[in-house]
Amino acid sequence: MNALYVICGLGFLSLLAEITNLKKGLILAIIPGIIAATILMVMDWNTTIHYYSDMLVFDNFSVAYTTLILVISGVWFWMSGAYFKDQPHQTDRSALILFAMSGAIIMVSFANMAMLFLGVEILSISLYVLAGSTKESLLSNEASFKYFLMGSFATGFLLMGIALIYGATGSFAILDIAAYIDTNSFVLPGFFYVGVLMMLVGMAFKISAVPFHFWAPDVYEGAPTTITAFMSTVVKIAGIGAFYRVFSYIFFPVQSSYIIVLQTITVLTLLVPNVTAVYQISVKRMLAYSSVGHIGYILLAFISNSITSSGTVFYYLASYSITSIAAFSVLNEVEKNKGALGFDGLYKRNPLLAVVMTISLMSLAGIPPLAGFFGKYMVFTQAISNGYSGLVIIAVITSLIGVFYYFKVIIAMFVKPNNGLPISLSVSTSILMILLLILILAIGVFPDMLISLLSRK
Amino acid sequence: MILSFLLFWPLLTSVFLLLVKLKNAKEIALFASIVELIASIVIISQFTKSADVQFIINIPWIRSLGINFSAGIDGISLLLVLLTTVLVPFIILSTFGSSEKRSSSFYGLILMMQMALIGVFTARDGFLFYIFWEMALIPIYFICLIWGGEGSGKITLKFFIYTLAGSLFMLVALVYLYLQTPDAHSFDIDALYSAGRSLPLQEQSILFWAIFLAFAIKMPVFPFHTWQPDTYTVSPVQGTMLLSAIMLKMGIYGVIRWLIPVVPMGVQQWGNVAIILSVIGIIYASCIAIIQKDFKRLIAYSSIAHVGLISAGLLTLTRIGMQGAMIQMLSHGIVVFASFYIIEIIFERTKTRDLSELGGIRNVAPKLASVFLVVMMGSVALPLTSGFVGEFLLINSLVQYQMIIGAIAGLTIILGAVYMLRTFQKAMSGETNKTTVGFFDLTSQEKIVLYPIVILIVAIGVYPTPLLEISEAAVNNLLVIVSDFSASVK
Numbered sequence: 014m015n016a017l018y019v020i021c022g023l024g025f026l027s028l029l030a031e032i033t034n035l036k037k038g039l040i041l042a043i044i045p046g047i048i049a050a051t052i053l054m055v056m057d058w059n060t061t062i063h064y065y066s067d068m069l070v071f072d073n074f075s076v077a078y079t080t081l082i083l084v085i086s087g088v089w090f091w092m093s094g095a096y097f098k099d100q101p102h103q104t105d106r107s108a109l110i111l112f113a114m115s116g117a118i119i120m121v122s123f124a125n126m127a128m129l130f131l132g133v134e135i136l137s138i139s140l141y142v143l144a145g146s147t148k149e150s151l152l153s154n155e156a157s158f159k160y161f162l163m164g165s166f167a168t169g170f171l172l173m174g175i176a177l178i179y180g181a182t183g184s185f186a187i188l189d190i191a192a193y194i195d196t197n198s199f200v201l202p203g204f205f206y207v208g209v210l211m212m213l214v215g216m217a218f219k220i221s222a223v224p225f226h227f228w229a230p231d232v233y234e235g236a237p238t239t240i241t242a243f244m245s246t247v248v249k250i251a252g253i254g255a256f257y258r259v260f261s262y263i264f265f266p267v268q269s270s271y272i273i274v275l276q277t278i279t280v281l282t283l284l285v286p287n288v289t290a291v292y293q294i295s296v297k298r299m300l301a302y303s304s305v306g307h308i309g310y311i312l313l314a315f316i317s318n319s320i321t322s323s324g325t326v327f328y329y330l331a332s333y334s335i336t337s338i339a340a341f342s343v344l345n346e347v348e349k350n351k352g353a354l355g356f357d358g359l360y361k362r363n364p365l366l367a368v369v370m371t372i373s374l375m376s377l378a379g380i381p382p383l384a385g386f387f388g389k390y391m392v393f394t395q396a397i398s399n400g401y402s403g404l405v406i407i408a409v410i411t412s413l414i415g416v417f418y419y420f421k422v423i424i425a426m427f428v429k430p431n432n433g434l435p436i437s438l439s440v441s442t443s444i445l446m447i448l449l450l451i452l453i454l455a456i457g458v459f460p461d462m463l464i465s466l467l468s469r470k
Numbered sequence: 471m472i473l474s475f476l477l478f479w480p481l482l483t484s485v486f487l488l489l490v491k492l493k494n495a496k497e498i499a500l501f502a503s504i505v506e507l508i509a510s511i512v513i514i515s516q517f518t519k520s521a522d523v524q525f526i527i528n529i530p531w532i533r534s535l536g537i538n539f540s541a542g543i544d545g546i547s548l549l550l551v552l553l554t555t556v557l558v559p560f561i562i563l564s565t566f567g568s569s570e571k572r573s574s575s576f577y578g579l580i581l582m583m584q585m586a587l588i589g590v591f592t593a594r595d596g597f598l599f600y601i602f603w604e605m606a607l608i609p610i611y612f613i614c615l616i617w618g619g620e621g622s623g624k625i626t627l628k629f630f631i632y633t634l635a636g637s638l639f640m641l642v643a644l645v646y647l648y649l650q651t652p653d654a655h656s657f658d659i660d661a662l663y664s665a666g667r668s669l670p671l672q673e674q675s676i677l678f679w680a681i682f683l684a685f686a687i688k689m690p691v692f693p694f695h696t697w698q699p700d701t702y703t704v705s706p707v708q709g710t711m712l713l714s715a716i717m718l719k720m721g722i723y724g725v726i727r728w729l730i731p732v733v734p735m736g737v738q739q740w741g742n743v744a745i746i747l748s749v750i751g752i753i754y755a756s757c758i759a760i761i762q763k764d765f766k767r768l769i770a771y772s773s774i775a776h777v778g779l780i781s782a783g784l785l786t787l788t789r790i791g792m793q794g795a796m797i798q799m800l801s802h803g804i805v806v807f808a809s810f811y812i813i814e815i816i817f818e819r820t821k822t823r824d825l826s827e828l829g830g831i832r833n834v835a836p837k838l839a840s841v842f843l844v845v846m847m848g849s850v851a852l853p854l855t856s857g858f859v860g861e862f863l864l865i866n867s868l869v870q871y872q873m874i875i876g877a878i879a880g881l882t883i884i885l886g887a888v889y890m891l892r893t894f895q896k897a898m899s900g901e902t903n904k905t906t907v908g909f910f911d912l913t914s915q916e917k918i919v920l921y922p923i924v925i926l927i928v929a930i931g932v933y934p935t936p937l938l939e940i941s942e943a944a945v946n947n948l949l950v951i952v953s954d955f956s957a958s959v960k
Contacts, residue, residue: 360616380634381604393642394535398649402642409638416631424623427616465534 014057014064014071016050016079017118023047024111031104039107040097044090051083067186068125075122077327077467078254082117085246085334086110091445092342093239095349106146110243113139117247121254126175126185129255133171133219136251137164140244144236156235163218163228171215177208191263198266206270212259213271220252222312223281226305230289233301238348241297242341245304246334253311253330261319268319275316280407282309287411290418296344296356299418300337303377306415307333313408314392317399323467325391331463332376332384332456339449340373342442350436356422358431366436367426369446374419376453379412384457391464472516473525473541473592476509476551480585487578496565499577503559506584510555517548519939521947523594531598536648536656540595545944549796549937550591550723553803554716558584560919561711564811567915568818576617576708579609583712590720596644596657599728600637603684606720607633610712617706629701633687636694640684643677647732659727663951666732671739678736681729682744688721689777691744692751702770707814710766714773714810715803722780722799726948730787734952741785745871748785749879751778756885760892765816765823768893769809772849772886776802779882782875783864787952791867792945797934798860801927805848805857808923812842815916816897820905825893830902835911839898841920846894848927850886856930 023046030039054076061072071079090110097103116135123129141164145157179185181202182193194201214225221229233241264271282305290302311329314322343366347356360367376385389412396405438446456463483502487495517524523542531539543551562580565572586609589602607630614626648655650665666677687694702710730737755774762768780798783791815838816831817823832839844855851857861883869876902909912920930937 375608380608381601386604390641390645394645394649397642397645402646405642409635409642412638413631413635416634417627420627420630424615424627427612428623461532461534464532 014062014069016054016057016083017069017115017122019046019050019053020083020111020115020118024108024115027104027108027111036103039104040090040094043107043111044087047083047087047090051080051087054080054083063124067188068128069119069122070124071122074258074323074467075118075254078121078250079118081327081331081334082114082121082247082250085250085338086114086243088335088338088445088449089239089243089247091441092242092338092345094441095345096237096239102146106143109139109143113143113243114247117251120251121258123255123258124187126179126187126190129259130168130172130175132251132255133168136248137168137219140164140240140248143240143243144232146240147237150235152235153237154235156232159228159235160232167215167218167225169215170211170218174208174211174213174215177204177211181205181208187258187263191266194263194266201267206267209264209267209271210274213274216252216256216259217278220249220256220308221305222278222308223285223305224278226282226286229305230298230301233304234295234298238297238341238345241301242338242345245300245341246338249304249308250330250334253308253326257315257319257323257326260315261323265319272316275312276404279309279312279316280404282306282312283404283407283411284309287414287418291414293418296422299422300340300344303415303418304337306411307377309411310389310392310408313401313404314395317396317401317404322395324464325388325395327467328391328460328463329388332388332453335449335452335456336373336376336383336385339369339446339453340377342445342449343370343373346436346438346442350433356425357429358433359426359436361431361435362433363436363438365438365443365446369450370426371423372450372453374423376457378416378419380416382454382457384453384460387457387460471525472509472513473527473543476506476513476555476588477541477585477592479506479509480581480588484578484581484585487574487581491574495574495577496562496572499581500559500562502581503555503562503584507555507559510551513543514548514552514940517543517545517940519545519943521545521943526594535597536651536654536658537597538595538658539598540658541589541592541598542594543592545941546723546726546796546948547591549800549941550719551588553719553800554584554587554591557711557715557803557807560807560923561708561715563915563919564711564814565708567913568814572617576613579613580708580712583609583613583717587716587720591723594659596648596659596662596728598657600641600644603637603640603720603724604634606717607637610709610717613709613712614701614705617709618704619706620704622704625697625700625704629697632694632697633684636684636687639680643680646677663731667734669733669735671735674733674736675739676736678729678733678740681732682725682740685721685724685729686744686747686781688724689718689781690721690774691748691778691781692754692774693747695751695755695774698774699767699770702773703764703767707810710770710810711807714770715807718773718777719799719803722777722784722795725781725784726792726795730784731948731951737785737787737952741787745782745785745868745875748778748782749868749875751775752782752879752882753885756882756889759889760885762889763824763826765813765825765828765893765897766810768825768889769806769813772889773802773806775882775886776806776849779861779864779879782879783867786867786871787949788867788870789945789949790863791871792949793938793941794860794863794867796941796945797930797937798857798864800937801848801856801860801930804923804926804930805845808841808845808920808927809849811916811919812838812845815912819909822905825896827903827905828897829900830898830906831909832898833902834906834909837912837917841912841924842894842898844924844927846890848931850890851883854928854931856927856934858931859934 063070119132141161147153182190218225286302286305293299314325376383379386379389523544526542529539586606593599651661752775755771759771784795848855848857851861
């Protein structure tokens with residue numbers, strides 16, 4: 014909980030920094046602040062304290078997810094120095110990111126539907142603005158507008174769902190709702206199920222599961238690359254966390270009413286984005302589709318068993334977001350270099366960037382012994398042990414399609430003729446790249462600590 | 471202990487070569503691979519000829535999933551480890567005379583490949599086996615991609631996706647077996663064996679195909695071979711050597727270790743189909759080899775034919791079939807390495823691999839021609855060469871299995887003689903023409919590589935017993951397991 018205070022405090026501090034002219038030192042304050050918040054969060058492990066009349070609860074689930082959010086955000090601030098440096102509205106930007114982070118933390122630790130809604134809104138409204146933060150760019154404006162329209166539409170669904178469930182069960186508190194469902198599972202009114210489905214639709218929008226994903230590629234492509242990186246990592250973690258909490262903690266007893274819908278969504282989320290990604294020319298857009306595709310694997314683990322999959326889902330998310338932020342860091346550096354187009358011949362221009370990108374793409378494709386492979390392996394094991402072998406075959410085929418489009422980038426980096434000047438990296442970026450590389454390898458080779466963190470059996 | 475060294479020494483040197491860009495990388499790589507060879511010789515000297523698994527390493531790795539870092543060596547593993555450690559120094563040596571400079575990472579990748587190969591041949595945990603299996607793919611992919619010829623991007627991607635597809639199905643099968651093991655599941659090889667054997671026929675059949683697919687693509691067995699000729703042709707010659715001389719043995723070894731004992735009923739049910747596919751592959755590939763103009767492609771197709779015979783003999787589940795497969799794996803590795811090296815030597819000097827442009831090399835380079843003659847004899851399985859022992863045992867096992875299949879498979883010797891003698895005639899004999907007139911004979915560096923190989927080809931052919939003895943106990947043990955099982959079912 015203290016971590017949430019720190020993050021909110023940092024947000025206000027950034028706003029004040031604009032007035033007091035402390036802009037330059039701001040980033041220097043934010044990174045230690047995030048590190049402090051992470052430490053405070055880890056100290057909450059195994060405490061499970063309820064706050065504000067049971068509005069928020071920091072159980073091990075939320076501690077793990079919040080820590081992941083904080084770590085990834087810390088890395089994000091590290092990689093996106095240029096997004097703040099010498100840019101207008103620098104303090105607004107950092108404040109918005111920090112508020113988005115606090116929204117994300119609330120989303121993974123709510124104990125009350127009202128807090129879920131608040132968390133979703135705090136996160137989303139910040140992001141609507143951030144997606145349009147390159148004001149001169151038409152694409153960025155378009156992204157912001159699309160995101161806002163689709164996002165508020167989805168929020169409407171979510172809110173309506175919450176209202177219907179409140180009508181049926183008489184409570185916003187998730188424990189009360191779960192208890193009510195448990196005791197009255199045969200006399201629940203029809204509109205309760207409508208409410209569950211509406212919440213499913215609302216949450217599916219937020220995690221961009223197919224067929225509610227149409228906003229994602231355009232928004233990801235139009236938004237500034239750093240914001241895209243934030244959206245495809247931190248926001249995904251928060252979305253999955255909230256999704257998991259809602260559907261595993263509350264609605265598990267009535268799973269039979271929506272499982273078919275969720276299975277269909279899973280199959281579509283595996284197939285559609287992976288196939289579409291093959292046809293993309295822009296690496297950024299390809300990564301956008303791939304991030305939607307990875308949601309499919311997480312959903313596959315989730316539907317196979319919403320209770321025992323917590324360790325698998327968390328590991329997959331952690332490996333995915335670390336790998337993804339590495340890939341986006343490279344993309345960010347490559348885009349900064351205006352003289353050269355794209356990834357062609359990157360290995361000659363900067364071997365470190367090319368190697369980091371290669372390792373991240375191979376991890377996303379699920380090649381052992383990298384982190385992404387372990388995630389996929391655990392998803393497959395989870396699904397097969399619960400009798401979802403058919404879906405695993407689909408997932409195997411989509412991973413193969415994944416290899417195809419990820420490796421197109423790798424081939425371009427190593428084989429295509431070099432079409433630009435060498436890219437030079439700052440020392441801090443180089444350190445970040447090497448650090449991410451080691452992380453991807455380390456959690457791939459020693460996955461045990463992350464897996465056993467959240468295993469519920 | 472010594473096995474840990476065997477596994478991690480190439481990894482260490484490979485990481486060193488990948489991180490540090492050195493001028494004399496090839497000397498370091500050669501040194502590393504010779505140290506590795508010495509370590510493997512130490513292993514042979516300490517190896518006792520029994521069916522037991524020796525030099526065992528067993529360290530818990532991922533406790534919560536029952537995965538151990540578990541490896542060991544028995545007779546079957548030992549022969550393949552030996553093949554790897556013997557050939558890698560020669561492969562590295564073969565770059566010494568080349569006109570193209572290879573960077574330090576090239577050697578790093580070769581050594582990483584060596585580590586993964588030894589891992590595949592010694593792993594005794596299903597998960598570890600899979601990790602090594604895939605790890606072998608990554609370095610060879612980059613070797614072929616970065617240093618490959620025109621169009622390497624597309625061709626190597628096809629190769630990668632093809633093999634990965636096979637391995638993913640194998641992974642699914644392994645996970646399925648893992649979930650059949652008793653509670654607190656385990657990937658231990660013995661646990662997987664007993665889990666697999668207890669399954670009913672229908673499930674064993676599905677598992678058989680899922681696992682066999684991975685191995686069949688790697689070998690490759692007809693009709694899963696379409697990636698192979700292009701990949702062999704486009705790769706740099708060291709990549710082709712690694713692929714054909716060592717990596718395809720991963721597939722055969724996989725059948726021996728991870729297919730036959732795991733799903734014996736499935737193998738008995740479907741082995742016939744797999745044998746017929748292999749035999750079709752023999753004839754098909756030999757016929758294509760006969761009409762090839764490109765020298766490298768010709769050897770690529772001949773490799774499909776040879777491997778088809780090995781896999782067919784292996785699946786007869788007889789002692790001579792298995793022993794023939796073991797010895798033929800070694801022989802094929804050595805012969806195909808030498809063939810590709812000779813092609814590279816000719817290509818370096820004439821800048822062509824087109825057989826119709828060559829001719830008369832014997833007149834200008836008699837030493838090369840004699841070496842090629844011996845290698846060719848080994849390839850067509852002439853008595854007193856290494857190829858003969860293996861092919862004889864394999865065809866013998868197929869004849870015992872079913873006369874007609876044995877007869878068709880036996881055609882491989884005739885067809886092999888046709889395309890190899892034709893090659894010799896076109897490239898070596900005849901009149902010297904303008905492409906070959908400036909041809910010079912073997913340099914001393916090339917002799918260092920080729921002469922020991924020639925000696926090996928003859929030595930194995932004349933006196934194969936020591937090698938056969940190494941694997942005999944382990945092969946017998948394997949067959950006892952399989953036949954015990956089928957007896958108990960009946």
